[in-house]
Amino acid sequence: LKSKKVTEIELGVQSMCDDVLLANKRGHTAADVQRAVDLIREYDFSLGLQMMVGLLGDSMEKSLYTAKKLIELSPDFVRIYPTLVFRDTDLYDEYVAGRYAPLTLEQAAQTCAPLVRLFEQASIKIIRLGLLVTEDEAKENLVAGPYHPRFREIVYDIIEKDSPRCI
Secondary structure, eight states: OGGGTOOEEEEEEEOSOHHHHHHTTOSOOHHHHHHHHHHHHHTTOEEEEEEEESOTTOOHHHHHHHHHHHHHTOOSEEEEEEOOEETTSHHHHHHHTTSOOOOOHHHHHHHHHHHHHHHHHTTOEEEEESOOOOHHHHHHHEEESOOOTTHHHHHHHHHHHHSOOOO
8 A cells, every 4th residue: 555655544433332243234443443453553644534323233322432443542533323224225225124213313423422432532624524425325325313514513513502601
């Protein structure tokens, strides 16, 4: 990668809870993430980490745990996505069978607000909060979940309301 002038690597970590990773067939463990981060740092790449909230088997506590573990890995930036259900995926099958219920928009925003605070307190830049989906993709394939084109604004509105103002 260095010979190809790559400077940045982003990992779709999604969760640092092995039970959540297994339930969602992510194909890696938290230990795999640690090994990958160690290698990325050894070769001095910029590091981005992605996490998802509301996965099958996830909870507020597990999302907070994941955020704290990601902070320990000292990424240069993160992306935080609420889980969405797209047609023709394993999660779609779980949703249709009634074994998975996505977060509501309010639940997703309430889950992300404390995560944002944690990353900001650790001075880790959040470059995306919420998935960017084209209008066509949303119409054709998005079945359920807390999608909103201004999800970041919704989360920051919650943070603003919860933060005391200095006058």
